[in-house]
Amino acid sequence: MAEDLKIILTEDKRTAYQSLIPQIEALISGESDLIANMANISAALKEQFGWLWVGFYLIKDNELVLGPFQGPVACTRISKGKGVCGASWAQEKTLIVPDVEAFPGHIACSSMSRSEIVLPFYLNDEIQGVLDVDSIELNTFDEVDKEYLTLILNLLNNK
DSSP: OOOOOOOOOOSOHHHHHHHHHHHHHHHHHTOOOHHHHHHHHHHHHHHHHOOSEEEEEEEETTEEEEEEEESSOOOSEEETTSHHHHHHHHHTSOEEESOGGGSTTOOOSOTTOOEEEEEEEEETTEEEEEEEEEESSTTOOOHHHHHHHHHHHHHHHTO
16 A cells, blocks of 8 residues: 655654654554564655664674665674664663764764764564664754654554
């Protein structure tokens, strides 16, 4: 079935997220497949915000393996504790990086990436991987993004 998103053009992130979350809920409500839902979440976020890269890395055999994403080609595997994604996984916390060049051990999958937010996601209280979002602008992400991206990830946990 074809789905359409209603993209809200606004400078207010809260308004954009508040419009997008019910649409994501509708997209994934009838689908039990995790990969399909992560793919649609990645696409919806990329469409709404126009970020450089939005996608998931999944924990497999004690490393992060590239999952569904939208954007330029990406690193395929990331070790625990390495780069922003590996650090978020190891620490099991959200990392907001205003300038990726200033992050020790940053892995430059794309030279266009300037800022990043990475959030761990859980299913049944067990970490499954991370949501990684990159921007071509410095200082793109903040606590508003953390709050709403966490709400979006929680939609996966309710499946």
